[in-house]
Amino acid sequence: LADIPIVINTWKFQHAAQKAWSVLSGGDDLALDALTAGCEVCQDEQCDFTVGFGGSPDENGETTLDGMIFDGDTMDMGAVGGMRNIKNAIKAARYVLEHTEHSLLVGSLATQFAKGLGLPEESLSTNYSRNLWENWKQHSCQPNFWKNVRPNPKKACGPYKTLDIGKQWENTNKFNTGNHDTIGMIVISRTGHIVAGTSTNGATFKIPGRVGDSPIPGAGAYADSRIGAATATGDGDIMMRFLPSFLAVEQLRQGASPSKAAKIAISRIVEKYPKFFGGIVVTDKKGEIGAACNGMDKFPFTIANVRFPEGITKYVTCG
Numbered sequence: 001l002a003d004i005p006i007v008i009n010t011w012k013f014q015h016a017a018q019k020a021w022s023v024l025s026g027g028d029d030l031a032l033d034a035l036t037a038g039c040e041v042c043q044d045e046q047c048d049f050t051v052g053f054g055g056s057p058d059e060n061g062e063t064t065l066d067g068m069i070f071d072g073d074t075m076d077m078g079a080v081g082g083m084r085n086i087k088n089a090i091k092a093a094r095y096v097l098e099h100t101e102h103s104l105l106v107g108s109l110a111t112q113f114a115k116g117l118g119l120p121e122e123s124l125s126t127n128y129s130r131n132l133w134e135n136w137k138q139h140s141c142q143p144n145f146w147k148n149v150r151p152n153p154k155k156a157c158g159p160y161k162t163l164d165i166g167k168q169w170e171n172t173n174k175f176n177t178g179n180h181d182t183i184g185m186i187v188i189s190r191t192g193h194i195v196a197g198t199s200t201n202g203a204t205f206k207i208p209g210r211v212g213d214s215p216i217p218g219a220g221a222y223a224d225s226r227i228g229a230a231t232a233t234g235d236g237d238i239m240m241r242f243l244p245s246f247l248a249v250e251q252l253r254q255g256a257s258p259s260k261a262a263k264i265a266i267s268r269i270v271e272k273y274p275k276f277f278g279g280i281v282v283t284d285k286k287g288e289i290g291a292a293c294n295g296m297d298k299f300p301f302t303i304a305n306v307r308f309p310e311g312i313t314k315y316v317t318c319g
C-alpha cells in the first residue's frame with residue numbers, strides 16, 4: 001500500500017490538495033475531514049472563479065452552488081444543488097451526510113437547512129460576478145450576438161417561451177477551457193477509507209434552477225472503499241447523462257486499470273458527443289491513478305501524499 005494515504009483532485013488546485021493532505025496525515029482515518037478542509041480552501045480562494053462564491057452567475061446574475069460528499073465505507077452521501085446564499089457548499093453537503101437520512105437538498109430550502117446548522121446566509125455576488133453578468137446581458141443576450149449562428153436570432157436569454165429559445169443557451173460560453181473548473185477530490189486514508197466529493201458554482205449564465213453533475217452520485221463523483229473512486233469535471237449537463245464516475249468505478253470492479261476505466265468513461269460520452277468538454281480522474285483502492293479527458297489538450301490533476309505533501313500537478317493528454 002505504498003501509495004496510500006493519498007489526496008487527488010481535479011485541475012491545478014494545489015492549495016486544496018496540500019490542505020487535505022495536512023489534515024489526512026494527522027491521523028489514521030480523517031478522510032472526511034481532509035476532503036471537507038481541502039474543498040473549503042478552493043471555496044475560500046474562489047479557485048478559477050468556478051468554485052465558491054462570486055463566479056458563474058446565472059441568467060439573473062445570481063451565483064448558486066452545487067456540492068457533494070460521498071463516503072465509500074458506508075455508501076452514504078450528502079449533497080446540495082443550486083444552493084443559494086451559503087458560501088460553504090461542501091460543509092452543507094457534509095451536514096446532509098451526517099445529519100439526515102436524505103442524499104440531496106436543493107435551492108432555497110437547502111439554504112434553510114444549512115442556516116439551521118449554523119452556516120451564515122450571505123450574498124454570493126461580487127464585483128467580478130456582477131461585471132461578468134452585466135457584460136453578458138449587454139452583449140451575448142442580444143439578438144445581434146446570434147446573427148451568424150441562427151437564421152432568425154431572438155433574445156439569447158430568458159424568459160423562455162419556446163424550446164428553441166432555451167436551446168440557444170447551448171451556444172453561449174457556458175464553459176471556457178482554462179477558466180472553469182469544479183474541484184473534484186478523492187481521499188484515501190491510511191486505513192483504506194475512500195471518500196470523494198465535489199464543489200462548484202456550476203456553469204456560467206445557466207438558466208436559473210440548473211443543477212449540474214457535481215452533486216449527482218456517480219456523475220460528479222463516486223467512491224466505494226472496496227474498489228476505488230472517481231471524480232469528473234466539465235460539461236455537467238452532458239456528463240450526468242452517462243454517470244462517468246460510477247461507470248469508471250464499475251470498470252475497476254470488473255478488473256480494468258484506473259487509466260482504462262477513465263478512458264472507457266470518457267469515450268462512452270464522446271461516442272455520442274464528440275465535442276464534449278470534460279475530464280475524469282480515477283483511482284483504485286491502492287492509490288494507483290488514471291485520468292482521461294476530451295475537448296481540451298491536456299487535463300491537469302493534482303495529488304498529495306507522503307512524497308509530495310505540497311501537492312504535485314500531473315497532466316493527461318486528451319483524445
Ligand code: SD4
Binds near residue numbers: 175234
Ligand atoms: C457543472 N461540472 O456544473 C460542472 C462544471 C465544471 O469544469 O466541472 N467545470 O457542469
